Amino acid sequence: MVSFAVAVPPSDFPQVFVGTAELLKHVRAQFLLDWQGIHGAAHWSRVLDNGLRLAERTGARIDVVTLFAFLHDSRRVDDGSDHGHGQRAAEYAVELRGRAFEIDDAGLTLLAAACRGHSDGLTEAEVTIQTCWDADRLDLGRVGRRPNPRLLCTAAAREPAIIEWAYQRSLGRANRTLGRV
Secondary structure (H helix, E strand, C coil), rough: CCEEEECCCCCCCCCCECHHHHHEEEEHHHCCCCCCCCCCCHHHHHHHHHHHHHHHHCCCHHHHHHHHHHHHCCCCCCCCCCCCHHHHHHHHHHHHEECCCCCCCCHHHHHHHHHCCCCCCCCCCCCHHHHHHHHCCCCHHCCCCCCCCHHHCCHHHHHHHHHHHHHHCCCCCCCCCCCCC
């Protein structure tokens, strides 16, 4: 199980950060890209929100979904395709376990697999991994792409209302008419 405490995020961190102050400290200190860029803090925050909404329906492990949101792009070296960033993120998760967060062995295995495969276009995996991948893919509007339901893993993520809600958020336009979809 992950140990979570409400952390006070830096003033430029969007929305509410759920996690440990130690995790955020480690991730931010080594992040090479623009904190406000397309793979930065705002993206991670939306991935977290997407993942938590999906997990309510998929039964995914909340601890893994949460850690994935903040780690999956944390080891990028550029905003392009950056082959290998998922593997680097998986290795970083292993490195941070016990220092910045606690999680059981099964959770770490799921987290590493989710990080490693999140940009490979895969759709078949254990439901927690699928939920992580969908949470990230639902935020494609930030790079000018609408999520394609055929490339989403879970039935929850393929729901038109979820896709529209997430797409509007990824464009910076909250879709208030959907409320809590």
